Amino acid sequence: MLTPLLRVILPILLCVGLLGCWEWSVAYWSIPSFVLPPPSAILAVFISDGVSLLHSAWITLGTTLMAFVLAVISGVALAVLFASSRLAEALLSPYAVTLQVTPVVAIAPLILVWVGLDRAWLAVLILAWIVAFFPVLASATAGLKAVDPNLRDLFRLYHAGFWQTLRRLQIPSSLPYLLSGIKTAGGLALVGAVVAEFAAASGNTSGLAWRILEAGNRLQIAKMFAALLLLALMGIVIYAILSVIEWLLLHRWHGDRRNNS
Amino acid sequence: MSHDLRLERLAKTFPNGTAALHDLSAEIDSGAFFSLLGSSGCGKSTVLRLIAGLDVPTHGRVVWPQGLARLGFIFQEPTLMAWASAICNVALPLELAGVPVRDARARAAEALAQVGLSGFTTALPRELSGGMQMRVSIARALVAQPQVLLMDEPFAALDELTRGRLNDDLLRLWSECRFSVIFVTHSVFEAVYLSQRILILSARPGRLLADIQNPVPSPRTPEVRLLPVFNATARDILAILEDRVTC
Ligand SMILES: Nc1ncnc2c1ncn2[C@@H]1O[C@H](COP(=O)(O)OP(=O)(O)O)[C@@H](O)[C@H]1O
Numbered sequence: 106m107l108t109p110l111l112r113v114i115l116p117i118l119l120c121v122g123l124l125g126c127w128e129w130s131v132a133y134w135s136i137p138s139f140v141l142p143p144p145s146a147i148l149a150v151f152i153s154d155g156v157s158l159l160h161s162a163w164i165t166l167g168t169t170l171m172a173f174v175l176a177v178i179s180g181v182a183l184a185v186l187f188a189s190s191r192l193a194e195a196l197l198s199p200y201a202v203t204l205q206v207t208p209v210v211a212i213a214p215l216i217l218v219w220v221g222l223d224r225a226w227l228a229v230l231i232l233a234w235i236v237a238f239f240p241v242l243a244s245a246t247a248g249l250k251a252v253d254p255n256l257r258d259l260f261r262l263y264h265a266g267f268w269q270t271l272r273r274l275q276i277p278s279s280l281p282y283l284l285s286g287i288k289t290a291g292g293l294a295l296v297g298a299v300v301a302e303f304a305a306a307s308g309n310t311s312g313l314a315w316r317i318l319e320a321g322n323r324l325q326i327a328k329m330f331a332a333l334l335l336l337a338l339m340g341i342v343i344y345a346i347l348s349v350i351e352w353l354l355l356h357r358w359h360g361d362r363r364n365n366s
Numbered sequence: 367m368s369h370d371l372r373l374e375r376l377a378k379t380f381p382n383g384t385a386a387l388h389d390l391s392a393e394i395d396s397g398a399f400f401s402l403l404g405s406s407g408c409g410k411s412t413v414l415r416l417i418a419g420l421d422v423p424t425h426g427r428v429v430w431p432q433g434l435a436r437l438g439f440i441f442q443e444p445t446l447m448a449w450a451s452a453i454c455n456v457a458l459p460l461e462l463a464g465v466p467v468r469d470a471r472a473r474a475a476e477a478l479a480q481v482g483l484s485g486f487t488t489a490l491p492r493e494l495s496g497g498m499q500m501r502v503s504i505a506r507a508l509v510a511q512p513q514v515l516l517m518d519e520p521f522a523a524l525d526e527l528t529r530g531r532l533n534d535d536l537l538r539l540w541s542e543c544r545f546s547v548i549f550v551t552h553s554v555f556e557a558v559y560l561s562q563r564i565l566i567l568s569a570r571p572g573r574l575l576a577d578i579q580n581p582v583p584s585p586r587t588p589e590v591r592l593l594p595v596f597n598a599t600a601r602d603i604l605a606i607l608e609d610r611v612t613c
């Protein structure tokens with residue numbers, strides 16, 4: 106019923122309509138701009154402070170991506186270690202869980218003291234990594250546990266080595282699990298980076314969170330909105346990119362079963 | 367006659383206390399077609415796993431007088447890598463052994479042709495029927511030129527017609543390639559149709575009830591099922607099985 110064109114146009118129309126209502130209501134009821142700035146004021150901020158906002162966004166994005174990559178590598182590595190050694194799993198998984206259930210905001214001051222206030226960016230990176238790490242570990246562990254035991258036996262029968270088994274069996278077989286964990290981790294890395302920036306709140310971390318705090322202190326609500334918008338945009342883009350990667354990797358293998366020839 | 371393999375008083379009790387197998391001895395001649403027949407849960411799969419070295423016996427041992435043979439293993443399910451095409455699945459044993467990819471693929475294509483799937487090299491497992499998946503599984507076992515082929519109820523999940531065809535194809539491949547087969551089944555007729563010798567296991571824990579030299583003449587074609595000797599043998603085996611199950 107919905108043609109592809111309408112599917113694109115309708116949401117845009119709705120968005121434009123909502124923005125129009127917003128602009129009109131603010132003017133009609135004379136809402137002060139430190140409560141709710143009109144869209145035009147937010148746009149104006151983008152024009153006047155766009156460069157510095159983008160610079161902050163760039164810093165937050167950098168932290169997010171680094172934390173994400175670290176989380177994927179360390180999460181998968183630890184999951185593989187757990188899968189190949191029961192002992193390692195029994196010894197280490199309590200710490201992983203402890204790290205996960207302790208609120209990151211509560212750990213932040215400690216990490217900050219440890220790495221030194223002059224290296225707040227490192228603290229932010231570590232905190233974002235801690236947040237993003239767990240979904241990768243959990244999904245990779247679940248994926249590795251779900252490997253067909255008969256296939257595992259087959260690999261043993263043909264004397265497959267550790268790396269052969271990892272590359273040809275464990276990774277591809279657990280990929281659907283892993284990718285869903287990675288998608289979650291992408292979003293969480295951003296959340297972690299922003300929360301950590303808040304927690305570390307100092308001029309040293311000039312990411313978007315800091316700009317939001319700063320704008321809030323000065324009652325520059327339009328600027329807050331602009332920064333929030335950038336954050337939301339980053340989150341959406343990260344999620345979209347990871348979804349596309351997931352589709353590219355899995356659609357052939359897991360494709361629609363009804364398409365069978 | 368020389369033998370590939372000797373089972374010496376094999377017994378297996380699992381860590382949870384399940385006694386799956388009790389005191390099984392047998393000699394497997396090289397190039398022969400053996401069936402291991404028994405009701406479900408009597409330890410047939412356990413025997414194959416012990417032979418393949420995938421599990422260790424609690425007592426007894428598996429002896430390879432001429433050294434460990436090259437093994438092929440076919441499971442009840444096709445057990446294919448869902449993300450890999452038929453040819454990649456078949457080439458796996460060769461590539462794991464370090465055969466260059468190009469050679470491995472060429473030999474895999476030959477093996478697929480042997481099982482009648484030359485037109486399906488790039489198909490993914492989910493694009494193939496159950497019978498065809500099982501053929502890929504057979505090709506994967508054949509590609510490494512096994513001396514002993516271990517088959518664990520390979521056709522039990524297939525429909526009657528497909529099963530019949532695969533039985534005949536298996537006999538053809540066996541007569542061409544001359545590996546020994548240890549074929550696990552719970553179907554008396556399948557065992558009588560396929561094998562030269564039939565080892566009958568009791569209910570759990572599996573013990574050897576009888577070791578039958580199959581009198582049905584070779585070559586086995588669908589017509590031998592109509593011979594009186596076929597039915598007589600099947601009846602004898604059923605009697606042995608039921609005798610023990612009921613008492
Ligand atoms: N890893 C295991 N741990 C405990 N019990 C097992 C295990 N594997 C098989 N068994 C038990 O051993 C018995 C024989 O199993 P199996 O060899 O698979 O029988 P079959 O293949 O003849 O059906 C069954 O009762 C089964 O439940």
Ligand SMILES: [Mg+2]
Pocket residue numbers: 410411412518519
């Ligand atoms: Mg079994």
